[in-house]
Amino acid sequence: MQVLIVDETHPILMERLTEKGFVCDYQPQITYQQVLDCIHRYEGMVVRTKFRVEKELFDKAIGLKFIARAGAGMDNIDVEYAVIKNVELFNAPEGNANAVGEHTLGMLLSVMNKFPKGNKEVREGIWDREGNRGWELDGLTVGIIGYGYMGPAFAKKLKGFDVQVLAYDKYKTGFGDDWVNESSLEDLFEQADVLSLHIPLTEETRFMVDESFFNRFRKNIWLVNTARGEIVKIPGLLKALDTGKVIGAGLDVLQTEKFPLRDNDKIWFDDLRRRENVLLSPHVGGWSVESYQKISEVLAEKIAHHFKVIY
Secondary structure, eight states: OEEEEOSOOOHHHHHHHHHTTOEEEEOTTOOHHHHHHHGGGOSEEEESSSSOBOHHHHHHOTTOOEEEESSSOOTTBOHHHHHHTTOEEEOOHHHHHHHHHHHHHHHHHHHHTTHHHHHHHHHTTOOOSGGGOOOOOTTOEEEEEOOSSHHHHHHHHGGGSSOEEEEEOTTOOSOOBTTBEEOOHHHHHHHOSEEEEOOOOOTTTTTOBSHHHHTTOSSOEEEEEOSOGGGBOHHHHHHHHHHTSEEEEEESOOSOOOSSOOHHHHHHHHHHHTOTTEEEOOSOTTOOHHHHHHHHHHHHHHHHHHHHHHO
16 A cells, blocks of 8 residues: 655654555655655555645545544544545644643643743843742643643643643543542633633634633633633733733644734734733644654554455
8 A cells, every 4th residue: 555645744644644554755845746646656644744634635535544643633634535535544632631731731831830931031141039929730720632642741741730620521421530520611611710712623613712702701811822822812802911810821823823824913922922911832732753653653553454355
């Protein structure tokens, strides 16, 4: 089975697939047009985030049996059309869930304790202890929306803190365990001091979190988003920051991640980046040294197992 790898992946992916009899063509520099020209020769494709995989590519890929996404989300693949074309889809949320859990906790502690502000000021020769007085996580209620792979990973990291963890998942029930209590969305609005998002980007969740969403919380909250940027409407977040409904935010993702930004996106971004109570990182929540390898290991195992069963 011929497999085209169009993005950089850990070498262990090719090694494991080759051991199982797959013939891998590693072309991380290939362009979208070049893929369109050659994809008819392949039965499998591995992609990360280089381009969207939609109808145009599927229609060219006459022999394609699978697409493997080297990551967790599938929002850059037209999943419905893949089903129509009978193309199997694989992803690897198991591979970077721990990294996301750690990154989420790190962002939360950093923004609550004003680490970026304090670091910047000390480097500038400013020694302001009172201006950098932080908040403690102890005793707070942490609300998690989405409890697939990333939500539980974050909840597990919170186990060593004296916090109550509530989790809501519209499509999952019966998941309460030693470190999380299953919750309704209304209970989360009523009790949460912290909101952490761990849901996929779909038409249902796109810009779900806006100013009106924040205003449904009884308390003022801390926000962390390590899921997808387009879940949070940034202008709405800015208004919530202005009113104090959101005390501070850690954002690993933004509603637009193509830099340099277009003029209309620069308006909200310039406002966002000037705020000392907002911590930003470049979509690296699941991007650790360890997860880079784990993702490839998980994908190789899933692909090999599936086609061993099929053939």
